[in-house]
Amino acid sequence: MAEFLQAYLAPWWLAYVVAALVHAVLLINVVAVGALIFIWLERKVSGRIQDRLGPTRVGGKFGWLQTLADGLKLITKEDLMPEGADGMLFRMAPYISFCASFAGYLALPFADNWVGARLNTAVFFILAVLGLEVFGVILAGYASASKWSLFGAMREAAQVVSYEVPLGMCAVVPVLIAGSMDLVTIGQMQHGWFTNWFVFHDPFTFITFWVYFTCATASVNRAPFDLAEAESELVAGFHTEYSGLRWSIFFMAEYGSMFAVSGLAAILFFGGWNGPLPITEWLGLADTTNPVLSYLGNFIGMLNFMFKCVFGVTFMMWVRWTLPRLRIDQVMTTCLKYCTPIAAASFLGATLWTYFLPGGLILPNNAYGLVREGQLIDGPYPPADAEGPSKETANEKTAGTGDLISQVAGEHRGRD
Amino acid sequence: MSGQAFVERLKKVFGDKITGANFAAIDPWVDVAPAGLVEVCRYLRDEPDLRFDFLNCISGVDYFEPDAKKAAKNDWQPHTEVVYHLSSLPKKTSLVLKVILPRWKNDKPGELPEVPSVTGVWSTADWHEREVFDLSGVRFTGHPDLRRILCPEDWVGHPLRKDYEMPLEYHGIRGR
């Protein structure tokens, strides 16, 4: 995009600024508008689950402007801060949560190469950044000068630190199969029929997906793991003392993280932007040489990806409105006694499976089977990558498309 | 066991601590002197053929008529009663005990009459006695934590006493 803009914008760096801004605005819209839609969706879903209608009036037929109306109401509300609160931390906390949740989108590809910054450690980057959301919660809980908030913060700290362990282990399983931590590469490897999705790669990945989803639900604080804001126990937990816009920012962060972990699940296990059938290939949209066609293909891919994410989020809602909440010690046992050992076992199982049955059972010549033949690690897929493997060794690979920072760094070093 | 025989039996055990009984009433009752209340209650609870293990209710009833003209017509002297409704789950029987107290201790207005607490016999008496204390103004001696329960802690007076005057103002809130 920056290259495209360079042709029109006089100072070359302005093109980068504009490109960066456009990307940022696009992404922030995913979070902000996404939160609006998800809150509306949550109301509708919960309404339907509970045998009622949900919002029906605001904005026409389905009450689809309800969240906007609520947002306006929240903006006009007084921004209260309790006496005795730690002012700076109290004000900062929602933004920390939001930034952490939002930063995860930096490395989340929405379609083939449609990504803010293609990092070659994207999986861990997203997990790490989403894990930082806990700081906002802890600081909010501490700074509120309320005992309920403090309880919420303590619970959150204990819960999130524990759940990062199985979550990381589960995320490693697809990484192990793909041989890359680059989400774009992982996504590309699963193209074709849905049998290429990693969730159907072997029985262990299938188990891993469920463990991943459980842990992801726990790490974004959704019921039945929403102990930090357990309203029947802790009033509202860490955000008891928040009101107005700051309160709603916590919610945007929550829905943003829900979308991000669902997106990660979609890419790691469900083929990302690849549909169940290789329709884009049949239609000839996978042709990367034709910009219009590949744009269309990617657009369909993005819709695919969005659908999977929304499905993941809806699933979380479904769970939330069905199950009672666990107790804090049960949450911890769930993590330490069940999720972690299962994740570790399926990690081991997936390792052995990929070692002994590298091509899988069903389709012996599927994509990743072929890739694994010659290359041990860092196998770029598709093998005919832009620049091809580096000369040094087969293992050394120069990435065809570097991340944003490296591009910037490299190009301008050249310029200087 | 007929009522008469039952009272005879109690009298044999407790002597003059059983001050009377009424069999004609809808719910026949036994009058107990305050001094012997706890003993009687424990006996009633523990005796294998009685087993009054369940305290249903403690009520305070204040007998007082502020209007002198009406008071003259009454066939009773002003007094306060504490009524204990007991029942026995295994025997499926029930019993009423009454303790008759003066309206004021030593007839000094303002000093609440006293009854020994039966919290040691039935734990449920704890809250019931607090409520009777709160609303009817009877002091239960030996109660572990005799505080007001329904009214605010700084409330003045005991509303279910017949001479209770509604306060005109409470923390700036007008009473009437």
Place this chain on the structure above:
Amino acid sequence: MDAINWHSFFFLFFALLACGFSLAVVMTSNIVHMAFYLTLALGATSGLFFLAGADFVGAMQLLIYVGGTLVLLIFGVMLTAKGPFISMKTSAGDLVLGAGVGGALLVLLLAAATQVDAWRVSEPSPPVAQVTASRLGMALLGARVDKLDEKDPVQARGMSGYLLPFEIVSVHLLVVLIGSAYLARPKKRMVGGPVDTA
């Protein structure tokens, strides 16, 4: 005016954040604020790592250091932060002494950092995005894929990677795990009674 070097720009941004918040950690006496500033300082450091091309280390810094260690630390802060322990003032003498020694050390280190010409400005390098994660992993397992073309046989024999340190660290972590579990084992105490320190 020369064009802005974005790499330098981002470097400056993160470096200022890192240095500023490190200094803020020293300056503030409120332990909770300290923890907060430390978080930001370490987060900014991970940004520096990304800029230096060490993606994996940067992500690990965020995941383990900021996401794990610091949460633990803040947990500890919240458990002990009450009343007098939130804000413990250092005596003026200590401060002066610390500032003096620290200043001297800083001068020494800065002098050392700026002495070597080769370190000062980097040569323009081609845009290479490395995938470091797997090579790091291979190195940990004992294969130095980045030093395969080592000509000197003596040095090549030394390129056995980091298998031994890796094992040592693993055992160390296990020991730490057991040790902290021992230290943090449940203890019993009477309400209001003496603390059983056994």
Place this chain on the structure above:
Amino acid sequence: MATQLDDPRIIEFDVRTDEMLVNMGPQHPSTHGVLRLVLRTDGEVVSEVTPHIGYLHRCAEKIGENLTARQWIPYTDRMDYLAGMNMNLGWALAVEKLMNLELPEKARHLRVLIVEMNRIASHLVGMGAYGLDLGTFSPFLYAFREREKILDLFEEVCGARLTYSYITVGGATADLPTGWIETCERFLAQLEPVIEEYHALLTTNAIFVRRTAGIGILSPEKAIDYGCTGPVLRGSGVDHDLRRDGEQRYTEMYDGYAFEVIVEKNGHYPKDHNYPAVPGSAVLGDCWHRFYVRMLEVMQSIDLVRQAIDRYSMATGSWGEPIKLTEKLPKGEAYLETEAPRGQMGFYVVSSGSGAIPWRVRARSSSFCNLSVTHDLCRGCLIADVPAIVGSLDIVMGEIDR
């Protein structure tokens, strides 16, 4: 992991945390109104719970000393506002006992019919609200959906949806409207299969069982000692139900009705329906059993309503004639307890014989006694268990504070 150590003074701890006093309520989502619990906590472990009540005190007993017996009926509605009919019945029976009034047979069956319907409604709310206490929302809405239909039926009967004042001294204020019985039967036929869903959502749900089984165990001795009644008492395994064991004046209403007291005997509940099995981790007297007894009582009440419909339709004669609003009360005093949904609701009426206004009225509330056991049940539990325990007692503050 309710930390129930032998010596309650010994606390097991990882990190020394200072004891903290936390106010749960009066504005707290899970205190069922305006209950205030002061928790003394050490970390997540609650070492002491002190309930403070009285935030909803409306001086009902004092008001009763200024109104005639029938005029006080609306005030009974507002005690256990989820089971207004049962409250009406309790007071009506107590006054009838004082006046020695006998009721025609049809009125008795009418009362059983109405009262058991209200028991269903009340237990449905209790079930749904318990779900809320444990963090699940949908059962609450499902319960309200069904309760709404009962309220519609009651509205047809008496015009009110919450404060009915329908059952009154001497019978009821009106007969059932035409066609009501059929609507009611249709409702029962529809309700019965729905109960299965509730069992799936709550009773047998793994998380629900883990949250309630073995939590807040109330021994039968303690339950009796604290005067607990109703499902709380029966959940502890005490075989006591006033509909069977109560006073003659009350039990004669249920004469000839076939029903079994819902209580666990020899490890299982009376099995005349397809009930889910008792989970292995449940201990008699814990939150799960209290909840389960309530669920079974819904089925029992459905059965009783069906029987009452039959008998009511067969019975001849009047549905009862309410006494005059200013009917003079004879001198004397009467105490009568009935089995309300939340336990034994007792009314004590003293009359000086001088007019229609009683000398003293007293309401013995079941929730009041049930709540008084909280501090004992909550000792050493976790914070999350406090709503679970208080919710399992199923209290209504209107009845406690009166």
Place this chain on the structure above:
Amino acid sequence: MNLLTQPVGVSHYLIVGAIMFVAGVVCMATKRNALGVLMGIELVLNGANVNFVAFGSVYLRPEVTGIGLDGQLVALFVIVLAAAEAAVALAITLNFYNNHSTVDVDQADELKG
């Protein structure tokens, strides 16, 4: 020399590392709160890490004949060991707090537990 237009070199990183290191040392020396001292240690370790990564970076030193990947490897070890160190130090601090009800290191002058 304009920092915004010049490419950065290793020494820029070293300066950042030095500042963090010194901040950590001063923090360790002056804080009375045991957890403050712990935070100082974290800063020191991070200052060192910055140096390691800088020396091993291909961007800053394209020749990479020096320590190459070793810088990142050592940094990784430091991160992992810092986590372990923090866990143990925290456990010790909390134990100290349990026994003495204080986190003031100036008062930790007796050797018996």
